[in-house]
Structures are given as structure tokens and as C-alpha cells.
Amino acid sequence: MSTYRFETLLAPRRIAVVGAGDRPGSVGRAIIDGLRAGGFSGEVVPVHPRESSVDGLPCVSRLADLPAAPDLVMIATPPFAVPDIVEEAGRVGAASAVILSAHLGQGEAAPLGAARASARRHGLRLIGPESVGLSVPAQGLNASLLARPPTSGDLALVSQSGTVASAIAEWAGRRGVGFSAVMTLGRSADVDVADCLDHFAEDFRTRAIILSLHHVADARKFLSAARAAARAKPVVVLRTGRHDGLDRAPTTHTGALARPGAVYEAAFRRAGLLAVDGLDAMFSAVETLGRQRPFPGKRLMIVANGRGIGALAADGLADREGALSAPSDETLTKLEPVRHGAQANPLDLGIDAVPRDFARALEPLLADRGSDALLAIHVPTARAGSREVAQNVADAVAMGRAAGRRKPVFAVSIGEDEAVRSIYGRAKIPLFATDADAVEGFLHLVRYREAQDDLMRTPDSLPRDFSPDIDAARAVIERAIREGRTWLDPASVASLLAAYRIDSVPSTLVPDPDGAAAAAWPLIAAGHTVALKLVSPDVVHKSEVGGVRLGLTSEADVRAAAAAMIARVRAQRPDARIAGFAVQPTVRRAQARELIAGLAEDPVFGPVVVFGRGGTAVEVIDDRALALPPLDLALAGELIGRTRVARRLAAYRDVPAADTDAIALTLVKLAQLAADLPAVRELDINPLLADADGVVALDARVRIEAETGRERRRGNWHPRFAIRPYPAEWERRLVAGDRRVLVRPVRPEDEAMFRAFFGQVDAEDVRLRFFAPVRDFSHAFLARLTQLDYSRAIAFVATEEGMDEARRMLGAVRLHADANHDRGEFAILVRSDIKGTGLGIALMRMMIDWAQADGIAVIEGDVLAENRAMRGVCRQLGFAERPAPDEPGLVKVTLRVPERTQS
Incomplete structure (x- = not known):
């Protein structure tokens, strides 16, 4: 529901406090005392079955006895009573409720599940359970159990933990730091952190947001809201439980390196949040943001x-x-x-x-x-x-x-x-x-x-010749799933990497020691030494059972090494199946650095790209950095730079610098692989050798798992991606006049093309689009047009096929959804010399198709009354038109998007 009914939650006129007895020290009585002390000017009504008045306020026995529906219901009752109170609040027309009660259980059959179901049925917004309330000092609203009522200011505090919120409020009170609002969410039966971020990002009274959380339930929703908020104002986040362990034992090095705390840090970084690691750092941030603007x-x-x-x-x-x-x-x-x-x-x-x-x-x-x-x-x-x-x-x-x-x-x-x-x-x-x-x-x-x-940084363009063979990669995965395998064999791994143009060492699979010796002979005859590796679906880390031998120089050595591996595995892992051996040339790249690169699966944020220093001691060294896909070259370069091994990639003494561009491209390829192949759950390239000549994968493991029915797809969007990737499936080709036109979603690297485009648009057309003359098409201005969160916004750019970069862009249309994702605002601009070719209408229809597919119910926009051409296009497409309120010279155009028909 996002920000639905937030205005009644944070600016109520009538508050009912259920469970408010006359006993001093009770939770309900404390809420009433706080409201009175804070100077709340609205109506406060205690609700209690056995009281006639509470501290001089007339009391009613139930919500149904109120003469008018309350905007906000504060619930401080035993947990078993909460579902019935929520149901009654919904029936009488209450807009929102805060559940202060604790111990409401888990699951839909528990009191919490029943209360949530009732609230959804009636459109009632819920905070809690286990909340300590909320406060809006400028409204005189202190419906909280905070020991020190917050004072008015321009910081918004949103906390899942009541004790952390209390500590921050106490500290701020002693230093004169004020808040636009304080919201404690508890277990977030309905209103969650993302909803609050959406609201306070648009709240003109809030200059910065302070966030304390322990967990995220909906990664997509959270990251979309966080990225939007962080672009608008500073957001500081403190996560409790940063060192919580993994729910299951990891099966690859990348899985072990992608601990939950590190994944959360990567998510915060990707969203542009300022993460702090304790209350001292949070207090420092509050002190700074409370008195100083960013510079x-x-x-x-x-x-x-x-x-x-x-x-x-x-x-x-x-x-x-x-x-x-x-x-x-x-x-x-x-x-x-x-x-x-x-x-x-x-x-x-x-x-x-x-x-x-x-x-x-x-x-x-x-x-x-x-x-x-x-x-x-x-x-x-x-x-x-x-x-x-x-x-x-x-x-x-x-x-x-x-x-x-x-x-x-x-x-x-x-x-x-x-x-x-x-x-x-x-x-x-x-x-x-x-x-x-x-x-x-x-x-x-x-x-x-x-x-x-x-x-706002513009990424480098990917090499134009990078186009993975997705069909071949999917065939490898589907075949393995049909055969009931959870780990790809070395030949399948090599085929998968080859499909994404990731260089690896050629490998020959053999069933036994004699086959290994025979496969080794051509390599030895060509002057190579031989690497022999055990192949077993039950042994993930081969080095743990002595399953890797390097530098073998004869057939006899290979045969003896294979036999010794079999004996060692039989002794240490008698249950392990031995599928055979992989025979490879030993790679000698004296100046190469050993790296690790791969994919891990996080239960909250889905696929994660892992990079760091490789080798058998990778988990002990723990030199790694994480990022959420999708990646571009700029993000991949930043990921590399966050590791200690990045310093070793530079030139030193007589060792030339490693090809960091090749490393970054490999990380981008892995992120793309994760987007294309949801069945890949973990991928571990260790070591990935990197030197001045590029990169090569020496060894790799891939764990797969078929998608389940619960993993709902949206178009080609990976069912577990936290960030919506580039929607390539929306590319279209059409004809406008005598031009063949490609229409596709905008990419961040389109900034230079947009700059050239604005240079070819008449100043009058620019004024009609932006409602004022625009003379400076700065990087920041263009970055906002080209760097999109595809979960909330789309922009389609039309380019003429076969033209050079400076002349190819013909126009663009964009649609930005509101926080509730039910309405979207559009804007369009077509190059001045292209008008009248039908391109504008074609772009608008494509934008409407996107809205229909994405579940946006209403498209609206503001158009200058003098812009008759645009108004004509809107009328032709079925938009209704009315004067814009309080904006003379503007008209508001609105289209109700037809629901998508199910085929």
C-alpha cells in the first residue's frame, strides 16, 4: 500500500486509545499522558470496557460507540484481543492503527495474521505490533512511549526497534536536535521501512532521514524506495544484527563470503544510503545532519x-x-x-x-x-x-x-x-x-x-560485441536439471562459461586413471605439464580430499596420482561418488594474481556478485566485496576497488598492471548470467587468474536448482532479483515517416546521446516540454533522465537505425510511477524536425502498453495550455483534459489505463 493513508497516520484529528485504563503507569494511560503533554489539539477518546473516564476524559466501552470514526487507533491490549479490535476499527471506518501489544505470534493463524487480514480487508494501515508509537512534534502529536518527547525539527527517525529509537530520541533531546517525525515500526505487519522512506522522501518538512532496521522483508520494495529517497535527501541507516550468521552451511567459497551483514552493506551502498555501525556513529550522524547540510x-x-x-x-x-x-x-x-x-x-x-x-x-x-x-x-x-x-x-x-x-x-x-x-x-x-x-x-x-x-556517474558502454549465447547456456542448465543434478559437471561448466565468453582452461573428462593417463599424453607431448582434478558430485572443495594435483610430467605420474585420489576419497569420504577426472594443461602465468569471482544466493536480496582475493585460503583471508546485480562497468570497477587485492592489480616493481577492464567485464558478465539464468544459485570461479594479458578461469563450480512455483516471474525479470534489470524485452522496431526506428528503454550510457539530442531541439520545444527555458544541460540534469530505477520509472528512446551517434536520437517518452504504483506521470519530447511523422503517438502508445503491463492504473501529466499539438495527441489517445488546479496556463491530462486482458 506504500504511502496510502499516511496523512491520517501522521496528522490525525481524532485518536482512540483502546485499552486505556485509569491506572497510572499502564501503556494506554502513558499514551494519553504523552498526547496531553505534547499539546495535541485534536480529540482523544479512551476506549475501555470497564472505565467511564480516564484522567478526566470521557471513555467509551468499544470503538463502535464513537460518534465518528477515528483517524488513528492506538491499541494497548492483551494480544488475543488485538484481531477483534482491528476488525472493529476497520468496520467503523478508522484509517490507521498502531499496535503497541507484543507476543502476537507468527503465521496467518496467529493473532498477528488475523489482524493483518482484517486490516487489508478494510484498507486500514497498521503500525506494529511491538511498536512504541509515533510522534510528530510540529503537530503536537506524541502518541508514543518514548521517555523524552521529541522536539520539532527536520530529521525523520524511522526505527524497527523501540529501544534504539528511544536511545536516539533521548540523545537528541539533550542536544536540542529535533525531528519532523519519529515512527517505531516494530514487526511491521503492514507499514514498513519502504513505506516510510517513500513518504519522508517527499515530505518538505524533512531534510534527512535516520533509519534503524534489523531486517528487510521485501528487498525489491525496500531498495526501490531507498534509491528514490537517497536521491532526494541524506538517508543514514544503522542495522542491528550485522553479524548474524547464515541460515544454512554454504557450499561454495562465494557462498561463505556472502554473509548476511555483508550483503546488507552492499544493498545499502547500491541504494546510496549512508551506513553506520553503532549508536556512537549514529549519534555523530544525527548531530551532523541536525545542524549541517551536505556540501x-x-x-x-x-x-x-x-x-x-x-x-x-x-x-x-x-x-x-x-x-x-x-x-x-x-x-x-x-x-x-x-x-x-x-x-x-x-x-x-x-x-x-x-x-x-x-x-x-x-x-x-x-x-x-x-x-x-x-x-x-x-x-x-x-x-x-x-x-x-x-x-x-x-x-x-x-x-x-x-x-x-x-x-x-x-x-x-x-x-x-x-x-x-x-x-x-x-x-x-x-x-x-x-x-x-x-x-x-x-x-x-x-x-x-x-x-x-x-x-549520478555515467558508466562506460559495454563492448558492442558482447552478446552471450543465452540459448546455449539455458540448454546446459535445463539438461542438468532434467538429469536431476544440483552441480554442473566440468564439461557443462566450461560450456556455460563459454556461452558468456569467459575464458577458461580446456578440460578433458575421463572415467578412470587409465583414461587420465591417455588424455594427458598429448599435453605432455606438446611440452605442457598436467593438472589432474577429481570429479565428484559429492565433493565440492576438491582440495579438502587432495583432489587436485598440478605439474604432473608423465603418464605414469598421472595414473598414480589418479589412483591415489581414489584411495584417499574412499578413506575420507566413503559415501562420495567418483565420476572421474578432469585433465588440463597446468597454467603458468608467473605474474598473474589469484582472484575469486562468482555468484551467491542471499535469502533476502537474491543473487549477489562476489569478488576478492582467491586461492585455497580465500575464506581465511576474507578479502572480498559484494554487489547486487545488475552491474555496469562503473559499478564493477567500484566493486573491485573496495578490496585490498585491488592494490596488487596495479603495477609494482617489474610486474605490469593487471587488465582491470577485463576483470570488470567478467563481473558484468556474471551479473548478466545471473539475470538470464535464475536456476544458477551459486557460481564460484576460484582462482580467476588476472594479469596484463587478461583473465582466465582455472577452476569453477556451479550449483543449480530448478525454479519453484513460488518464484513468480514478471516478464523477463529474474524472480529473485532485488533490483529490476534493464528490460531488454521492450525493444521495438517501427517506421516513422521514411525512417526505420529502433525504440528501446533508456540506458545510463545514453547521456552523451541525450546531450547531442537537446542540441538539435528548438528552444521553443524545450520550453514547452520543461515549462521554462533550459540553457544548461548539465551532467546532473542528464543523469536524472538516463539513470532510472526500472521498478518505478521507464523511458523509451527512439533512435534512427544506421545513423551516427550524433544524429540518431529522434525522441523519448518517460513514465514515473508514484510510491503506491497505481498512478504514473508522463513526459515526451520529439526532435523538432521529426514532428508530424507519427513518432510521438507511437512512443505514447508504447508508454501506455508499459503502464498496462506494469499494473499502473492511471497516467497523467501537465501540459501547457498553449501546446495545442500535445493536447491533440492526448485527445487522440483518449486522455481526459481539465484545468490544472492553482496553475493557470496548465492543463491536466489523465488516462485511465485499461486492465490487461488475460490470454
């Missing part, structure tokens, strides 16, 4: 009244890969009267500095273009008290802002002092107790800005 750059200038404390901050910055700034010579000259020593950054004011020295240092530094932010650190001394220094810093910052110098300033004041906190709070300067906390707070905003840059 470009990462160069920090440190000012301190002592060389040691400044050096500690600089060390912490370097440890976290931050950057010190370099003041200009002109600025250093201005700092001479207060500067101690030769070092420019950190700037030492000396232990004998007086409060005014901080202001004298900040004045030129705020104007200096060599830094992006300032950190003022003060250790109290007999010559400079904390309050006086705080006031001087605040005054200097206020003067700078008045002069248009908006450079961010962070402060550290050693020692707790409410007056100091108040001074900095009024000045909107983040204050920290230690230099480490301040550096972390500064880097929170740096990482957020970098994440936004990553989200």
Missing part, C-alpha cells in the same frame, strides 16, 4: 589550541581516508598573528590562546578557497574557557554567513557543558565531545556526497 568537497581545515590535539584529529582523518586542506599563502599571512609553529594544517593556536584567537583564525579561513570545511577544537585552559571560545566561534561563523561565506564549521569542546552546547546549537554548528567523533561527523557528509556522485 561538495572533502578538504578539512583543522584549528586547535594545541599541536597534540590537532595532530590527533589529522591522524583520524588520514586513517579514514579524508583529506587535509592547504591554505593559500595569502591566508597564511593573515594567520601569522595567531599561528604557532610552521605547520599550516592543523593550525596550532597554542596552549596559551585566548578566546578571541579562535575568531581571528576563523575569519580568513572561512574566506579561503583551499578548504571545504573547518573543524575548531578547543581544550579548556586557564586562559580560555569553553563558553567564551564557543561564543567567539559562533560569532565568527555568523559574520561569515552574513558575508555570504557558508562554509561548514564543526566544533569540538572537551568536557560536557550545557551552555556550550546551547551556544553551538543556536548557531547550527555541530558539536562533538572528541576529535574522532567530529572527524566521523565530517566524513558522514563527505561520504553522502560521494554516494550521490556515484549514483
